[in-house]
Amino acid sequence: MVTANPFLVNMGPQHPSTHGVLRLRLVLDGEKVLNVEPVLGYLHSSKEKLQEEHTYLQTVPITDRMDYLAAMSNNLGVALAIEKLAGIEAPERAQYLRVIMAELQRVASHCFAQAVFLQDLGAWGGPLMYFLREREQVLDIFEMVCGARLTYNYIRPGGVSQDVPPEFLPAVHGFLATFPKKLDEYEGLLTKNEILRARTVGVGVISRELALSAGFSGPMLRGSGVDWDLRKQDPYCVYDRFAFDVPLGHVGDCYDRFMVRFYEIRESLRILHQALEQLPPGEWKTPVPIVIRPPAGEAFQLIESPRGMLGYYLVSDGGAAPWRFHVRAPSFLNLGALNEMLVGSTVADVVAIVGSIDIVMGEVDR
Amino acid sequence: MINQFIIDTFAGVLPEWLIALMTGVTGAVGVLLFALSCALAAIWIERKLIGRMQIRYGPNRVGPKGLLQPIADAIKVIGKEAITPFGVDKVVYAAAPLVIFIPALLTFAVVPFAPGAALLNVDIGVLFVVAVGALGVMPIFMAGWASNNKYSLMGAMRAIAQTVSYEIPLVLSLVGLVLMAGSFKMEDLVLYQIENGWFLLLQPLAALIFFIAASAELNRTPTDIMEGESELAAGYHTEYSGFKFSLFYATEYTHVFAVSALISTLFLGGWGTGPVLDQVPAIIWFIAKTYLLFCVFVWTRATLPRLRIDQLMAFAWKFLLPLSLVNIMLVAVLVELNLPGIVVFAVNAVLAVVLIKGWAGLLSARGATVEQRVYIRPAAAQ
């Protein structure tokens, strides 16, 4: 075999498929990756420090900006953490609304993940836009509920900010009626595609052991066959009242992660059906003061965001602002084992693997 | 037609070499204009068609239905700053976009648009096409090498590997045609098809191989690894801007049109129509077939993901090459037996299906395991 001198290629921070500003310093031997070093921090805005100067209510809109593709999950996580810290309990209707929003958000986020993954593989034409169209419908529903399409600031400590408008339920039902059929169609379009299989099957394999040790979560972990979904294992809100399954991968390759996301969309739709059916009337918010002063202490709350386990570690000193506001960002940890995943693969695989991780740099750099 | 007019008018008046020169120049200019107008039309068609496939409108602002969009594009791209990056090999860097235009245009020279209407009605038309087609990789490598950019270089390297690999099944798939028609001349191939039926039907396997191999040389998805915008930014033309980039861009479409014209000549009966629709002029038929094929190229581009380089190479060497060799043998036997067309079609079609399925089954042992993956485990297993 002919070997050339290894050469260094900077993939990113401005590159079509590094999802924002991830920079990979690749050492290549021709097409083969010899070494990879992720360089982070291009989007670092020190949000954790910023939160230390805001009241608890004001921290919520700032979390919107971290994982901007799943802001509802971010809101939910921080709201639950503050509730845990301050001993607030949200009314039942609020819990249901939170579940509905979080699952709609999961559908939207996974749709986007599939779309950009396909684009990374080169199918930039049809499939990309079909998924974005479905996501658009979810965003329309969110706009109807809270007036924004991306940064919601909807789920709050003590409940949700407002009740849903009367046209909300028909809109979600309409979405649930049309979406599964289209999902079937896209699955037919994509999962049987020989080229897509050639590009994903056996690529970027993560063993079960590595996934656990490296702190992977979400579809990355379940793609490797670890049965761990916080909605099942530690049900927050009212997730224990819904029947749903946790899709698990077999090998831990890109195809498994891709398919796990597909099935998670379906399971989310199942949860949505049940949640809408059970949605009780009543109050949507416990009255909480504008300035919450939780007792001194600490709280660590994990939730299952579309990208994995999103954790908030709050330390209170009894004042109006958190003493320490730490975010356990799933994307950040999912990037942690890039070396193990990428070395030995080719440049084209780098794109496929990074695409299958589904990172959001706003969350990685925080 | 114009050439005939020139010959008729000036025959006897002017010396023969002058008439030859005049007909040559008018023909060349005609082909050039055709190719350029096709490139402009192609830009519009592709943008519109992909727009519709993506459930968008596509261009609809400039002119009626956005028809003037390619012109607006051209004006915009020419108005941009021509950047010459630091450290490039200036001569090669500037020459590459000019050179790349030539092979695509030369292909048009031997394509017969209508009976007798080929610019260069040489006896070795097929060989000419093959020779010129292989030339297309040169300017790509020039651009990639001169750009002083690692992405460009990788794109260029990929381009060479890919073109060299796909040239072989491309040529071999044409051998069957030549065997059957008994001539290298493009016009003879068309006449043979008009008489005996399209090669698409007579040799479906060869048609498939040619289609795949030719599209691989066009750097369009699923085989656009030399450009691969999600991997290599823009591959070999990463560092180009302004007018130089527009030449690359236009050439891409001219090239697709050249290949479409080739396929419609070689496999879809060229200008031939069959007995029913003979009233329509031959050239219209030819152009219609060419545009239809172009739409097929756009369609595949909008749908399919891109292959990896090693998979693409493996596909050429392990799949297309053996099949094209088998195809030659088959055709040779069939030609020797001198069977009627319908039998040839039936035999070839059945064998094509069997061969593709069997060979692909042998190669892809992996595909089967994917089908067995179950993602929702039953409750007991969890």
Added chain:
Amino acid sequence: MAGTNTGSPVFDRIMTTVTSGSALAQAIQGSFPTAVTEVYSTAVVLDASAIVGVCGYLKDAPDLAFDYLADLTAVDYIDYFEVVYQLLSMGRNASATLKVRCQGRKALAVPSVTGVWHAANFLEREVYDLFGIDFPGHPDLRRIMLFEGFPGHPLRKDFLEFDHRTIAAAAQERE
């Protein structure tokens, strides 16, 4: 949960067991008698020198099996820094919290647990970057969010003045 919804199906409510501090201390003290310095209701404070051993033990002991490092972060309490480890056991569905304290504000060091969990790699780099706590034993301890040579550690409570000129000068020096 407040109120019961009679219309909803009832499932067995599985929950992650939060290992209490005393249980955790008991488990650790069996093998590391001097490691635990303080015990809280849901957390134990460990001696910095024992952290790697304890973590390895917690991961490998079959009845503990904390195979997943959910989070690693630090808190600045002005008098001391606290490094917090959040552990999960996916097999047993249990969680535990470990803490290590570093007194003072200079020359802080906690042994790295990268050898136990791969996940600690990035998390420790982040803490090193933003708090300035050293992790001896880490294979590649560099700043991760900020550039090398950034003046100060932003998440420390005494990092108050954000002087653009200092940072610009540091960035220029690096160039």
Added chain:
Amino acid sequence: MVGSGILGGLITVLRHVLQKPYTRQYPEEAVPLKGRFRGYDFAWSEERCTGCATCAKACPHGCIDIVTDPLPNGRYNIDVFDIDIGKCMVCGLCVEVCPYDALFMGADFALASERRWDMVQHKQDIGSRERLSAYFRPAFGNEIAVRNELRGDYTTSKGVAKPAAEEKKA
């Protein structure tokens, strides 16, 4: 059979060619805004505002600048009420906390200016905005409202029935 997946995909894509495009022709064909849409153009009612500056305290980024001075009747005159849209992240907290329902999210979003300081909206700008979002203003139902609805019998979300202006008179 090999190739069937590719073929199926091609047919799916071809079917979409015949569908109506999903995108809209933006400047001509605007997307209908939802009632609660949070736009950048704040609207403010001087009659109702008491100058308590709760909104300014609630704003995470400190976009709102209020200067008041006391009137002889115990109320406050609002000299300055500036919102720096350039800093604003449209979280809507200022509107939520307003005890007198004097501040509204607007319904416009197409803002552009050449200078940074043009992004600061002053008292007279936000005091005369016409279209008001129903965000946190349930009295509007769920529709983008025009300012006229503000006057008259507007029941605030906090149950204060009459505007502060009437209180002033009384």
